[in-house]
Amino acid sequence: MSAAMRNPAAKPEAAQGPVVAVRDLRAWYRLRLFGVDREVKAVDGITFEVRKDEIYGLAGESSSGKSTLVKTIAGAMRPPLEIVGGEIQFSFMDGTMGLNRAPADLVERVRWRHLSYVMQGSMSVLNPVRRIGTSFFDFAFRHMGLDNAGFEAAVVAHLARVNLPASVLKAYPHELSGGMRQRVTIALATICRPQFIIADEPTTALDVVVQKDVLAMFRSIQREMASSVLFVTHDMGVHAHLTDRLGIMYAGRLVEEARTPDVFARPRHPYTRHLIHSLPRIGDDRPRIGLEGTPPSLANPPSGCRFHPRCVFATERCRVEVPPMEQVAPDHRVACFEKDRVEATP
């Protein structure tokens, strides 16, 4: 409702399209130290889109490139990380080069207002020596276009939405509990009602009870604002609980993408299968089969399919060719040459 009011030019058909579309994105860390060149291909050829009014989950083990991907999309990258190729298209912004190549004034208008970013380690997003109210003022005031009184009223109203009293504005971050701090962070990221929210492991430091509360809150705010969320965590339980669609990353590439229930029920990629089968189930006390080997170094990744050294289905072709993402069912894409054989295996 308010998104439409703010952007009267948005047409209905545009609203149905993706909020962000990423095509063949490659973002590498390029280091030149003491004459040695190193390229860490943390994001290497990723294509996906986040639709309107959905929560898109991104899962994968540590160092699979999740955070690099969202940093690149948010344009919050610093050297040595750079975009080597690919396109990032936002529905609320012209151009296909993403925030990184956009003119500074455009970036300034888009960020926070249309695109907000809950950073990794969001427990420390709040400056420990500034009161919460001041942080709100510092980060969000310029984007709201309100006067002081109007801004404060808007902040208090928005805090009520995440069940926080107005008195937290006078508190320092250390005076709040972890869950409250988390809710403040979410309120801070959503106060401008952005179309697109990037959340990078926002609940990792919380215990499960608080986590459930915070996630429910997050979900209801997202529903109310009809915004799109890119939600990153390695916690599959959170994904099952929260996300609509789920992308699985391995060693800098997307290996599978489907509606979240499908990922859990019918994983098609060998890595996803291992991931899902490693999850504990109530009543099932068989020992879980571990995956041999360790995640590959992104500075020197394996040729072909990056999963082939650890994959029981691997063939000669997997060692040489990079498997493309292929549609196997509506809303289900897999990057595996042996996906049929994988599916046939119980």
Added chain:
Amino acid sequence: MFVVLRDLLRYNSEFLAGILMTGVVVAMALLSFVSPYPPLDQFVAPMDVPPSAAHWFGTTSRGQDLFWLLTYSIRNTLAFGLLVAILSRILSLSIGLLAGYRGGWVDRVLMSINDTFIVIPLFPILVLFYFVMRDNMSWVMLAVLTALLGWSYDARLIRSVALSLRHREFTQTAVFSGMRTHEILSREHLPFVLPIVFSTSLNNMNWSIGLEVTLAVLGFTDINRPSVGGMIYWANQHSAVVAGVWWWIAFPVGLVVMLFIGLYLLAISMNEYIDPRSRLERGGGRKE
């Protein structure tokens, strides 16, 4: 403000001692405004009188009342320390925060200047300036020079904090929200380094006053402007210790030592108020 003061006094004995000692010194300095003797007048009192009811701190061999002379001296010495502290804080804060936050070539250029100042021997340079400028060397000039030489250590300290702040999430969020460099430095990072700034500025006052006293005792400042070091210089010129006029040396030294200790105690106790985390610790979890 009143509550803050009350709590500091209640929970923090260092603060109490510090504020008493500094308070006595500042009160002395303020008394100079009601002094019955103009500071530069000589032979207005009997010479070499020991401390007595008529002349509390005794009189000098030049016929000055020591108590009232000391009020002027400590006022000038305090003003000098304050001016140096303010000027050098401006330098060390802006250079330290900028170098730490921007990094890269900005950091390299600023820190090579900084390191140059760290290795320069201060004392010979100040003496050299005195010999070059002689009568043109006013106390303000000396304060500016001292400030120019006295910012480098603290700038490095502040830079080291800024280096870590730059990688914190709240800095990245601030950048993401579109805050400019000067806004991030003044609004997000400055409050963080304030405890260090307070503590270092009080210590910097101590340092600069010590330097000024040293220069003055050796006669490398404007000796006609009353200062604590200047008083000791004149006492030495008149061989006060040999002549048994001990009070001419004892009272200025005692007062300036009291100022040193007072400022130091304030510096360490101030930290606890400014850093909200250690404030709570000291207050036993009480929050006002």
